[in-house]
Structure formats: structure tokens, C-alpha cells
Amino acid sequence: MPDTAGLPAALAHLPDPRARRGVRHRLPVVLSAAVCAVVAGYRSYTAIAEWIDDVPATTVLALGIDPDRRPSEAMIRRLLQALDPDLLTAAIGVWLAGRDGTGQPATRRAIAVDGKTLRGSRTTDTTARHVIAACDQDTGVVLASTDVDGKTNEITRFAPLLDQIGDLRDTVITADALHCQRDHVAYLAERGADWILTVKGNQPTLHQQLAGLPWRAVPDATRDTGRGHGRREIRTLKILTISTGIDFPHAVQAIRIRRRRHRLDQPKRFTTETIYAITNLRVHQARPAQLAAWIRRHWHIENQLHWVRDVTYDEDRSQIRTGTGPQVMAVLRNAAIGALRLAGITNIAAANRHHARDSTRPLALLGIT
Numbered sequence: 001m002p003d004t005a006g007l008p009a010a011l012a013h014l015p016d017p018r019a020r021r022g023v024r025h026r027l028p029v030v031l032s033a034a035v036c037a038v039v040a041g042y043r044s045y046t047a048i049a050e051w052i053d054d055v056p057a058t059t060v061l062a063l064g065i066d067p068d069r070r071p072s073e074a075m076i077r078r079l080l081q082a083l084d085p086d087l088l089t090a091a092i093g094v095w096l097a098g099r100d101g102t103g104q105p106a107t108r109r110a111i112a113v114d115g116k117t118l119r120g121s122r123t124t125d126t127t128a129r130h131v132i133a134a135c136d137q138d139t140g141v142v143l144a145s146t147d148v149d150g151k152t153n154e155i156t157r158f159a160p161l162l163d164q165i166g167d168l169r170d171t172v173i174t175a176d177a178l179h180c181q182r183d184h185v186a187y188l189a190e191r192g193a194d195w196i197l198t199v200k201g202n203q204p205t206l207h208q209q210l211a212g213l214p215w216r217a218v219p220d221a222t223r224d225t226g227r228g229h230g231r232r233e234i235r236t237l238k239i240l241t242i243s244t245g246i247d248f249p250h251a252v253q254a255i256r257i258r259r260r261r262h263r264l265d266q267p268k269r270f271t272t273e274t275i276y277a278i279t280n281l282r283v284h285q286a287r288p289a290q291l292a293a294w295i296r297r298h299w300h301i302e303n304q305l306h307w308v309r310d311v312t313y314d315e316d317r318s319q320i321r322t323g324t325g326p327q328v329m330a331v332l333r334n335a336a337i338g339a340l341r342l343a344g345i346t347n348i349a350a351a352n353r354h355h356a357r358d359s360t361r362p363l364a365l366l367g368i369t
Helices: 027-039 045-054 057-063 073-082 085-098 154-163 182-191 204-211 288-311 325-342 348-356 360-365
Strands: 110-118 129-136 142-148 172-175 194-199 222-228 231-241 253-263 271-279
Touching: 027 045, 027 057, 027 073, 027 325, 027 348, 027 360, 045 073, 057 360, 073 325, 085 129, 085 142, 085 325, 110 154, 110 288, 110 325, 129 154, 129 325, 142 154, 142 325, 154 182, 172 288, 182 194, 194 204, 194 288, 204 271, 222 288, 231 288, 253 288, 288 325, 325 348, 348 360
Parallel strands: 110 172, 172 194
Antiparallel strands: 110 129, 129 142, 194 271, 222 231, 231 253, 253 271
8 A cells, every 4th residue: 555645744754954942844844845846846945935935825834834934035045955865865765655556566676876967056166066866767766865075976875875775685776887896786786686787988898898799699689669859769689698708796697789770851871879788687587678678767767857857947057056955956856756757747847837826736746735
């Protein structure tokens, strides 16, 4: 039975960074109101405060706010700049996962690990913030995230990120070439997880070994065609069982994905991209079509989440830069997008306009009554 409790209940145990004395508005109330505003398409501290200030008294009462003492922009800003974004992500991720009414998927759970630079957070003195996140492939819900500061990189944050997810047994982890690391697969083995890792030039010896396998003698395991944005793409996948000659621990199968694209108005001019991957999954654990689906869904995270944040929410031009504000606002956008996706919505921009026209609609979406 999915958890249908509202967002404020899910945030009830989140630590409040404010001093207890003088707190007028409870943390779950302010955060729930902020997510409502983001669902309606509002993008900044000022815009969130304006949404709270403009909605009818009945709406703020449902949120738990006194209509005559609504949160100010300054209070909202200071609070969001001081929150722990990782704990906020975990609380919202658990809540969204509980609201998935589709039940358990027919196949194993797959989690995509991917990073994103918050370009708008760059200042004249500091580089842009970078965040690495773990997303459920089926729902697009962000399950965990962590900051990658200037003193480290995504590689060192891989294990701390997945440590935030309680049980990884029988889960398939997909990651790009940066995370094709021996330490990573050792960590995943300890957690009982399987993996599919892309291989590129950062592992030159391994990439050369994969490219040198007898691919011409292997038939296509899957082949599909897609159209969109004025282009046609033919995708083929070949699989080879690894016996010897591949220097990577626990690797069982090698995968070659070939993508041929051409514009519909230029059918004879193709571009071809070849990508290699390795996995510890054996033949009986995953059919070729399932492997292809997991790899393709990993790439779709870029479109389902990052593209929406960049284009619909204009994240790259955000002027929020102080404290943990950039990461917290990214979490609020992830929460809004995740809630809309679970409601079956595919056009996030249209959904923002729909929820902006009636202040009770975001409350209904987030289970606030």
C-alpha cells in the first residue's frame, strides 16, 4: 500500500537549523509552501515569498500558516540557505517513493548515478557548485544527493552518495564512464548491488580491450529505431561474455552500443556513435532488451530531470549563490518534478501553469489537506 501522507508529515523529523527561540513558522510548513510555489513554476526566494503572500487565506491555513503572519522573504531565504540539502533530499525521496502507486516494478530496481553543475551558482571568486545524485530509473525520483565541493570530485563522493540509500541488494546501479572505477565495483559488491558502467577514454587500456573484441562475429542482440526532433536514430546492442583479456574486476559481460543518426531531410548522411559498457550481470540475470533499457533510461535522466531544471526552471541563470541555497533550491525543483512525474504528467511547463492558476492544486498534488 503506497504511503499517501502529505509532504509536511514527511518533513516533520528534518533538523531545523534555526535557534528554537522566536521561531514563528515550523520548518515542514515553510518547506511545503516552498515546494507548492515551485510546483506552480516559481523559481526564486522572492517568487516563493510572493506566492505565499498572494494565495488566499484558505490556502495558507491549509498549509498551517496564519494568514495575518505569513513568512517573509528574508526568513525563507535564511532558512533555505542553512538547510542540509542531503537530509532534505533523503526525506523527500522516501516520501515520493512511498507515493508511487504503481506497485513494485516487473523488473529489478535500477538507480542512475549522475552529476550536474549548478552553473548559476558561480561567482567571481568561486566555481559553480556541483551535485551528484542517485535517481530511480523508473520514476525519475531523486533518492539521494550530495555536494561535490572544489576539494574533491564525483569519484570520491560515489560511496557517500549511495550510503544514503538503505538497501541496495538486487539493485542495478548505472553510471557514466567517470565512475568506471575498481573501488566502486568493490563497494557495490559489499552492498549486494549489480552494475552497468560505461567505458570511455578515462580508462584507455580497458577501452582498447573492449574495442578489440570480435564484435563483427556477434549478431545484434537488440535493434530499435526512434524518431524525434527531426532526426531518425537506429540503436543496436551487442553482448559478449567475457572469459579472458579484460582487465576489470567482476566484469562478466561486455556491451557495445552503436547509435546511427540522420536528419529526416538528409537520409543518406549518417553520424555514428559507438559506446562500450561492462557489467557484472550474467546472461540469466538480464536479457539483452533489459540491459538496453537500463542503459537508455540512464541517458534519459538527462532529459527527464536536468533538461527540465535548466530549461523550464531556468536553473543555469539562477542568482542563488549563498550557503546551501543553490543545492536546496535544486532539491525543491527535484521534489516538484518528481511529484508531477508520479502524477503521470510529462509536460512540466504546462503543469506549472496549470498549478499556478489555482492555489489549491499544488496542495492536492503534495497530499496537503
